[in-house]
Amino acid sequence: MGKITTLLLSASDVNLLMQNYGIDRLMDDLIFRLIKEFENFNTTDTVIPIRSGFNYSTEHVGLIEWMPVYKKGEEVVIKVVGYHPNNPDKFNLPTILSTISCYDTKTGHLKGLADGVLLTALRTGAASAVASKYLAHPQSSTLGLIGCGAQSITQLHAISRLFPIKKVLIYDIDIEAVKSFDNRISLLGLDIEILPTEIVDILSESDIVCTETSVNVGEGPLFTEYKNKPHLHINAIGSDFPGKIELPLALLKESFVCPDFIEQAKKEGECQQLTDDEIDSDLYTVIQNYHKFNHLKDELTVFDSTGWALEDQVVMDLFLDLANEFKIGKEVSLENISSDVKNPYHFLYHSVIV
Amino acid sequence: MGKITTLLLSASDVNLLMQNYGIDRLMDDLIFRLIKEFENFNTTDTVIPIRSGFNYSTEHVGLIEWMPVYKKGEEVVIKVVGYHPNNPDKFNLPTILSTISCYDTKTGHLKGLADGVLLTALRTGAASAVASKYLAHPQSSTLGLIGCGAQSITQLHAISRLFPIKKVLIYDIDIEAVKSFDNRISLLGLDIEILPTEIVDILSESDIVCTETSVNVGEGPLFTEYKNKPHLHINAIGSDFPGKIELPLALLKESFVCPDFIEQAKKEGECQQLTDDEIDSDLYTVIQNYHKFNHLKDELTVFDSTGWALEDQVVMDLFLDLANEFKIGKEVSLENISSDVKNPYHFLYHSVIV
Incomplete structure (x- = not known):
């Protein structure tokens, strides 16, 4: 043998x-x-x-x-x-x-x-960077992070590799997570300004936002009122379980919603809140037909990231x-x-x- | 941490x-x-x-x-x-x-x-021994093995721990597997007679039979004609995939059929051939109500072993x-x-x- x-x-x-x-x-x-x-x-x-x-x-x-x-x-x-x-x-x-x-x-x-x-933290960050490449404004320089735990580090790292990020607006219900953020990202060697910011202001000032919270089942969304930049792209990371959502339905309905994996997102992602015809295209379809979707970079878009095998x-x-x-x-x-x-x-x- | x-x-x-x-x-x-x-x-x-x-x-x-x-x-x-x-x-x-x-x-x-x-070979052998304890004649002394590959060793080993096996009748389409069998089981230290035997005679002479072949999908059953001892118990091991079967439908219909896991056996086991009302009780039900099933030790029984988690x-x-x-x-x-x-x-x- x-x-x-x-x-x-x-x-x-x-x-x-x-x-x-x-x-x-x-x-x-x-x-x-x-x-x-x-x-x-x-x-x-x-x-x-x-x-x-x-x-x-x-x-x-x-x-x-x-x-x-x-x-x-x-x-x-x-x-x-x-x-x-x-x-x-x-x-x-x-x-x-x-x-x-x-x-x-x-x-x-x-x-x-x-x-x-x-490896999960890395690939989740990389997936958001890829989605942002195809859906976010190419000159995005302000990144909002709602939730400052482990996943926020790889989100920032990955997105900073593709975009000229200058300012990072951060929010967490845990004030310690906000306080320690500077120190945790220092080894990324980024030339950025970090500003603790309320969610409502993060949405109105950011070009790209990542939501990566541990919001409990039934307790979402993270916010209801918002006024976003016209070209805002959101990477919604935290919703990955039946009943767990981060974004308000009204925002999703206004957005181009792009799940990583439609069938899974309908069960566990932000797409739980939507009917089939309210879900747009999955990420690989956008990438394989990027010329058709280029206009989205000036619009409101959501990457519904449940985590794809x-x-x-x-x-x-x-x-x-x-x-x-x-x-x-x-x-x-x-x-x-x-x-x-x-x-x-x-x-x-x-x-x-x- | x-x-x-x-x-x-x-x-x-x-x-x-x-x-x-x-x-x-x-x-x-x-x-x-x-x-x-x-x-x-x-x-x-x-x-x-x-x-x-x-x-x-x-x-x-x-x-x-x-x-x-x-x-x-x-x-x-x-x-x-x-x-x-x-x-x-x-x-x-x-x-x-x-x-x-x-x-x-x-x-x-x-x-x-x-x-x-x-570990799979061991637990598959042990499961057959358990099924035999509840379904086979307690004085079973002749064991038939149809298929003499790796699984046959642990089938014999496990069953010999619970029954006074004296004679083992073996069959394999690969003559080399038959020839090498004695040598392979020598370290089990069993005092048994091993006899290469045709399938038809295995069925008529054995108290317990184990089928553990690699019969291809669509090529079963292994035999069609048979005349069995009235109290024969069969452990059917090889059927574990859609379309893969070892036993003839007529024999199953005559038998008390006991799958390890009914839903799985209907997809992958001998039970593929049966309607729901032709499947009797799963093994844990037999064990939990053994007094009700004691009469089966004098009858024709089949343990449909697909492998249970x-x-x-x-x-x-x-x-x-x-x-x-x-x-x-x-x-x-x-x-x-x-x-x-x-x-x-x-x-x-x-x-x-x-």
Whole structure:
């Protein structure tokens, strides 16, 4: 029997890869690969079911779900992600815990397994940057961030790679998150002004806004009154669960609404609030027909980002490629490859004979 | 932030555990735990969706599927299993490659990850032994094995732990598999007579029969004519895919048919051939009401074993427990636990400051 190994990328491996490669270069590569993937996406070669999972409102409220994607003749990538909002307070752990697995469709072999926490934050930022590239005003220089947690860092990072951001208007219900924001983004090395701002002013002054809050089910939207710049583009990140919404219906109805994955967004995203004919085009359709949608850069647009398995595949492939290039990670023999394919107890013989 | 680790049980770890603990003791524990789990199973505390996956008939024919199970307030176990029938010939790899993951539902943390190849073979054997305990004649001494591949070893092993097996009648379309069978089971240390036998005679002479073939979709059943002992119990293992069947409809109609998981068996098992009213009771119902079903031990019965996620959870828990007891396996920090929950790039600060 052949010996096959799984490339394991631990938390410290993915961190080391980012340090070695450089976070800007890595984000640029990720955005580039994501655009290529959206440009070439079709439902014949790539199959993406709506994610499913278990959610529970027991003592420890939470959700564990799996997000599979199948790229014909190449690989299956499955991200398993846990969302447990009480983790920080109760267990000193992040809300999102995740790992990503990549399987070879020739044999079913698990080729790689990696941390999905950092990779999810990266690909969510990159997806917003891509949506903004096609929907936001090209001279966007003021970015609004509603919610200043972990996701806001990668949103800012990714968007700053494509736009000449000069001013960042920030808001969070947690004043500590607002206070620590400067310090948290200092290593991005951006030449920007950061201003704590009320939501109503963020909407009227920003060219691009990202919403990435942990608003509870049934407690949205985050605001009701607003007066926006005519060309405002919003990346709505936080809505990713039935009943969880961030934006008011009136704003959505005024906007060109572009979900990452229509069927999923209707179940879990801002699109829950809309009828089918109020939802415009998904992101890959916009990208594949960008000339038709160019006028949107002067209008009000919303990217309804629920998190798409295709993005997980792209970021996983990037890290596996980098790991091979930098020889980072650990090869382990996880699957039992018997020396005799017809004998699951083969190892007993070895231990006797050898 | 707290540090959390994932217990990794590689192929050699699970093999070492079996050697250290002893294969008979391990199989006995597995059968015992499986019975307890079936006795206590209810759909309120344990949620098991039908498995789903990607199957493809491209250049490399195959299937990758995920089998999740949620035990309320405790854990989620997900087995990912690949079935690629050309693996042995083309890649010198087993047909089934698999890993099993176990998540803590308090936090979503990946507690453990283990080889699923050996564990699947073990739990499939154990499930047949459990079904036989409740459906086969207690004095069963002749076991028929139709199909002599990897699964036949664990079927024999498990069933021999509960029944006084003296004679094993074996059949395989691959004559090499028949020839090598004696040698492959020698380490089980059984005092049995092994006789290559035609299918028709296996059915008329055996008390218990296991079918575990790789019959192709559309090419079943394995036989049409038969004359069985009045109290024959059959464990039908091989049928686990739409269109794949091993047993003739006439035999099923004569039998008490007991699937592991009715909804799945109707899609992938022998039950594909039956109408709803021709399917009798699932295994846990039989076990929970064993007094009502005791008469079946003198009749013709079929266990339609498609592979149930509950069995994966039981075998995974057993191995995680043993790994902790024997201090076998490797703890890895897979998920990125930031020292600052609000900063996914935390590691950059460490590398500068430290």
